[in-house]
Amino acid sequence: MSELYTHIALAIAVFISTNVDDIFLLAAFFSDRKIRPRSIVIGQFLGIGALVLVSCLAAWFAVALPSGLIALLGVVPLGLGIKQLIALRRPSDDAANDAQSDRAEHELEQAWHSQILAIAGVTIANGGDNLGVYIPLFASGSSWIPLFVAVFAAMTLLWCFMGHLIVNNRLLGDHIRRYGHKILPFVLIAIGIHILSGALVLL
Numbered sequence: 001m002s003e004l005y006t007h008i009a010l011a012i013a014v015f016i017s018t019n020v021d022d023i024f025l026l027a028a029f030f031s032d033r034k035i036r037p038r039s040i041v042i043g044q045f046l047g048i049g050a051l052v053l054v055s056c057l058a059a060w061f062a063v064a065l066p067s068g069l070i071a072l073l074g075v076v077p078l079g080l081g082i083k084q085l086i087a088l089r090r091p092s093d094d095a096a097n098d099a100q101s102d103r104a105e106h107e108l109e110q111a112w113h114s115q116i117l118a119i120a121g122v123t124i125a126n127g128g129d130n131l132g133v134y135i136p137l138f139a140s141g142s143s144w145i146p147l148f149v150a151v152f153a154a155m156t157l158l159w160c161f162m163g164h165l166i167v168n169n170r171l172l173g174d175h176i177r178r179y180g181h182k183i184l185p186f187v188l189i190a191i192g193i194h195i196l197s198g199a200l201v202l203l
Contacts, residue, residue, distance in 0.1 A: 007144050011151035014137060018130045019048075019159060022123070026163025028183060029119065039115035041160045046116065047123025048130075048156045052149055055134035059142065075125075078192025080118055085185035122188065 022044075029040045138145050 004147075007141070007147055008151055010137075011148045012155065014133055014148075015152055015155040018127075018133050019155075022126070023159055023162050023166070025122070025126070026160060027166040030164050030167040035115055035119075037164065040119055040163075041157075043116040043119025044123055044160055045153070045156055046120035047127065048152060050120065050124050051127040051130045052134065052152055055131055055138050056145060058131070058135045059138035059145075075192065075196065078189055078196065080122065081185045081188030081190075081192060084188065125192070 026040065026044065029035055030037060138148065
């Protein structure tokens with residue numbers, strides 16, 4: 001029984017150490033009213049799930065993924081950040097804003113799947129360190145993989161809750177909602193550049 005608790009604690013520690021920055025990224029996503037909360041939650045689960053699946057396959061087949069493969073995915077957050085920055089700096093009056101808001105609501109309904117894929121893409125692109133830890137962890141204890149997956153799923157749900165909680169905090173919420181959507185493009189661009197720098201180092 002003590003071995004079970006040890007592996008649960010290990011899984012929690014591994015998840016926290018590889019996803020601590022995701023809490024602030026999730027908070028930034030939740031602060032953007034153009035992004036539906038359910039898209040963020042589903043996208044985060046898909047992104048973490050994809051990283052876990054790739055890690056499982058790599059561990060089972062004892063293959064190391066090319067280091068530059070994940071790094072090249074930095075174009076995903078970089079592209080999203082640039083797109084949001086351009087939209088943020090596009091001038092518009094109040095009437096245009098209202099009309100744009102109505103159109104945006106309609107577009108969001110149609111682009112729900114795109115939002116999910118975008119969030120998942122950012123999560124995967126930001127998951128280079130996840131793979132670096134998950135693969136050897138799964139390879140060294142393949143019998144514990146189902147437990148690790150269950151703990152990671154619970155922690156992902158907790159992370160989404162904490163990101164949402166930060167945005168709705170009385171002290172922080174107003175500031176995050178007011179400035180979060182303005183900061184998010186720069187956060188995404190910074191993440192994209194940071195991830196892509198790993199690919200440039202390998203060239």
